[in-house]
Amino acid sequence: MGGQVPGSPWLVLFIGPLVVLIGVLGYALVFPELDERKPKREPSSVPMAEKREPALDAVLQVLSEDERKVIETLVEEGGTMLQKDIRWKTGLSRVKTHRILFRLSKRGIVSAEKYYNTNRIKLADWLQKGKKP
Numbered sequence: 001m002g003g004q005v006p007g008s009p010w011l012v013l014f015i016g017p018l019v020v021l022i023g024v025l026g027y028a029l030v031f032p033e034l035d036e037r038k039p040k041r042e043p044s045s046v047p048m049a050e051k052r053e054p055a056l057d058a059v060l061q062v063l064s065e066d067e068r069k070v071i072e073t074l075v076e077e078g079g080t081m082l083q084k085d086i087r088w089k090t091g092l093s094r095v096k097t098h099r100i101l102f103r104l105s106k107r108g109i110v111s112a113e114k115y116y117n118t119n120r121i122k123l124a125d126w127l128q129k130g131k132k133p
Contacts, residue, residue, distance in 0.1 A: 079123040
């Protein structure tokens, strides 16, 4: 009456890689911005329509593509927009726009104030043209 299960080496050989595969897929779903297949954007490819503030150029170089899109939209509109308008102008989803703006506000790049059923987003003064802290 041995307690050995027949076929247990096959079970280990099947379950081990399956667990690793599930772990890798879960990681890729949680951190999609780490996908290496996305083309890298060169800093020189950022269009320079007009002379910008040096601080704004420095900030744009370290932002992700979606964050850069949001900041450039804010700059084009004068530095203040409603969150729902940012969503429509950039073409991002509601949740993605919220998450991007949350990250930017934590870093002090934008500020948000409640405005009826949305937020009014304002670019930081130190990033706007002609305004000094």
